[in-house]
Amino acid sequence: MEKKKLQYALIGGFILLIVVLFPLVSNNFIIRFGTDILMFAIMASAWNIIGGYTGYASFGNVVFFGIGGYITAILMEKAGMHFAVAYLAAGFGAALFAVLIGLPVLRLHGHYFAIATLGVAEAMKALVQNLEITEGNSGIYLPMLDLSIKGQYYFFFYMMLGTLILTLLLTYLVLNAKLGYSLIAIREDEDAANSVGINTTLSKTIAFALSGFFTGLAGSIYAYQQAFLKPGPAFSVQTTVKMIVMAVFGGMGKLFGPLIGAFSIEIISETLSNYFLVAHTLFFGTVVILAIVFTPKGLIDMITQRKFGISYFLENIREHRI
Amino acid sequence: MAILEVKNLTKAFGGLLAVNDVSFNVEEGEILGLIGPNGSGKTTTFNCINQFFPVTSGDIRFKGKSIVGLKTHQICHLGIGRTFQVIKPLARMTVLENITASAFCRVNNINDAQEEALRILEFCGLADHNTKLARSLPLAGRKRLEIARALATKPKLLLLDETAAGLNPGELDEAIDLIKKIRDTGISILVVEHIMKVIMTISDRIHAINFGQTIAEGTPQEVANNPAVIKAYLGEERA
Numbered sequence: 402m403e404k405k406k407l408q409y410a411l412i413g414g415f416i417l418l419i420v421v422l423f424p425l426v427s428n429n430f431i432i433r434f435g436t437d438i439l440m441f442a443i444m445a446s447a448w449n450i451i452g453g454y455t456g457y458a459s460f461g462n463v464v465f466f467g468i469g470g471y472i473t474a475i476l477m478e479k480a481g482m483h484f485a486v487a488y489l490a491a492g493f494g495a496a497l498f499a500v501l502i503g504l505p506v507l508r509l510h511g512h513y514f515a516i517a518t519l520g521v522a523e524a525m526k527a528l529v530q531n532l533e534i535t536e537g538n539s540g541i542y543l544p545m546l547d548l549s550i551k552g553q554y555y556f557f558f559y560m561m562l563g564t565l566i567l568t569l570l571l572t573y574l575v576l577n578a579k580l581g582y583s584l585i586a587i588r589e590d591e592d593a594a595n596s597v598g599i600n601t602t603l604s605k606t607i608a609f610a611l612s613g614f615f616t617g618l619a620g621s622i623y624a625y626q627q628a629f630l631k632p633g634p635a636f637s638v639q640t641t642v643k644m645i646v647m648a649v650f651g652g653m654g655k656l657f658g659p660l661i662g663a664f665s666i667e668i669i670s671e672t673l674s675n676y677f678l679v680a681h682t683l684f685f686g687t688v689v690i691l692a693i694v695f696t697p698k699g700l701i702d703m704i705t706q707r708k709f710g711i712s713y714f715l716e717n718i719r720e721h722r723i
Numbered sequence: 724m725a726i727l728e729v730k731n732l733t734k735a736f737g738g739l740l741a742v743n744d745v746s747f748n749v750e751e752g753e754i755l756g757l758i759g760p761n762g763s764g765k766t767t768t769f770n771c772i773n774q775f776f777p778v779t780s781g782d783i784r785f786k787g788k789s790i791v792g793l794k795t796h797q798i799c800h801l802g803i804g805r806t807f808q809v810i811k812p813l814a815r816m817t818v819l820e821n822i823t824a825s826a827f828c829r830v831n832n833i834n835d836a837q838e839e840a841l842r843i844l845e846f847c848g849l850a851d852h853n854t855k856l857a858r859s860l861p862l863a864g865r866k867r868l869e870i871a872r873a874l875a876t877k878p879k880l881l882l883l884d885e886t887a888a889g890l891n892p893g894e895l896d897e898a899i900d901l902i903k904k905i906r907d908t909g910i911s912i913l914v915v916e917h918i919m920k921v922i923m924t925i926s927d928r929i930h931a932i933n934f935g936q937t938i939a940e941g942t943p944q945e946v947a948n949n950p951a952v953i954k955a956y957l958g959e960e961r962a
């Protein structure tokens with residue numbers, strides 16, 4: 402057991418080292434690609450807290466991304482604040498919003514919760530499109546980061562990396578504490594959880610707030626990186642779908658599942674779009690469907706169980722009959 | 724002294740009075756059996772006690788204080804644990820994780836929770852299954868898990884809803900032993916059971932209901948010979 406842990410730590414440390422050094426040997430295009438992967442890894446991991454561990458499939462998590470972005474834009478552009486302040490405010494603002502909408506919305510289950518969260522994100526988009534302070538549909542500019550081009554690429558890459566590490570570290574701590582056990586118990590059976598003294602409302606709300614917090618941080622970095630924000634892209638349903646697909650593809654309810662999902666989905670979709678200009682979304686959809694049918698527990702299950710092949714696929718299909 | 728007092732409890736589902744003006748006490752340290760034919764309101768009574776459902780009228784007092792209107796998780800913290808007739812294992816968690824999750828009811832630190840969980844699993848004879856997923860246990864194991872999960876919250880009163888149903892004769896004897904062993908630790912128990920052998924052996928007293936209303940109360944012997952009880956059960960058999 403101890404030996405295995407050491408082995409994992411060594412592999413983990415090695416991968417981290419590669420990721421940290423990666424920008425130094427890459428061109429700007431590739432660094433930017435890596436930054437995108439990290440951003441989606443943060444969001445998929447954050448989605449995993451509420452969707453994967455707690456079992457509440459949010460279809461509106463992009464709202465936290467958008468809110469984080471707009472808080473950053475407004476604080477920096479209108480209030481002249483430093484990015485460090487705006488970044489933290491984005492996280493806490495998104496978390497606060499999660500608490501406020503969570504109180505009513507987390508009473509709903511299953512499809513109803515999914516639809517309600519979807520509705521919240523769409524409503525927020527409409528609101529931002531019509532507010533003066535967000536400059537509506539024409540979009541809002543942010544101050545440019547005062548660094549060389551290369552420096553900017555480095556800055557955003559390492560901000561995303563640091564935020565991802567923070568996300569995974571906090572999730573890890575939660576999983577090994579009362580809260581983590583409560584969340585998974587809620588996912589498995591909310592009535593049973595309640596009956597053993599778990600304050601399910603409180604636990605779910607904290608999970609949603611954590612999910613919102615990290616997603617908001619990602620939105621903040623993204624906004625600063627783009628230096629310009631529009632309601633449509635900031636609150637796009639597609640972003641939520643991507644988080645979910647990545648989390649499911651990599652492995653829901655597993656710490657590193659969404660990270661693996663973000664990495665592989667981005668690589669696959671990039672490769673496909675290089676080969677098939679027009680039909681790549683069709684191929685992409687097919688890959689996702691096949692993956693969910695054959696490996697519903699995600700890539701991470703295949704990696705950690707070291708199983709591969711027909712019998713593993715059949716076992717999965719039998720277990721998760723569709 | 725009565726640890727639980729149910730006073731004129733009534734629970735209506737629309738026009739149906741599932742529990743209709745039922746009153747009984749569970750004395751400190753005793754096992755009270757609650758019996759009645761199918762659909763007579765036993766599970767509904769449990770669901771009212773741990774506030775799964777809001778009660779329609781009447782009062783429920785635990786250690787002298789009314790608990791009506793509290794939240795389900797607060798009821799557990801006060802010291803009332805329960806099992807479910809339709810068992811609710813946390814299927815994709817291991818046996819140890821299942822019990823650890825409820826041991827957190829009394830402690831905040833993971834090491835303490837795990838230690839308590841291991842103690843409970845040992846007590847319930849599940850220690851060999853710690854690392855198995857809850858869903859992979861056989862029925863008897865999952866029934867035991869249900870009891871262990873309630874015990875891990877350190878209840879003063881335990882509500883057992885048909886934890887012996889579906890067990891084979893050997894497993895039944897083990898279940899009886901476990902329930903007695905729990906009572907011997909000082910926990911008062913309210914137990915619902917259809918299997919007469921079980922309810923007659925373990926109960927100090929029995930409260931019988933039919934169509935949501937009390938029909939008899941007394942020692943197992945008295946209740947077994949009560950005409951209203953005999954009619955309720957025979958009537959059901961004929962139907």
Ligand SMILES: Nc1ncnc2c1ncn2[C@@H]1O[C@H](COP(=O)(O)OP(=O)(O)OP(=O)(O)O)[C@@H](O)[C@H]1O
Pocket residue numbers: 736739741759760761762763764765766767768808
């Ligand atoms: N949530 C509910 N909504 C509507 N009616 C209900 C509900 N729960 C129970 N009932 C009804 O209340 C009555 C009592 O049911 P209850 O489950 O309490 O019976 P029981 O004594 O536990 O029966 P069994 O021995 O079969 O478990 C039944 O007629 C049942 O259909």
Ligand SMILES: [Mg+2]
Pocket residue numbers: 765766767808
């Ligand atoms: Mg019942």
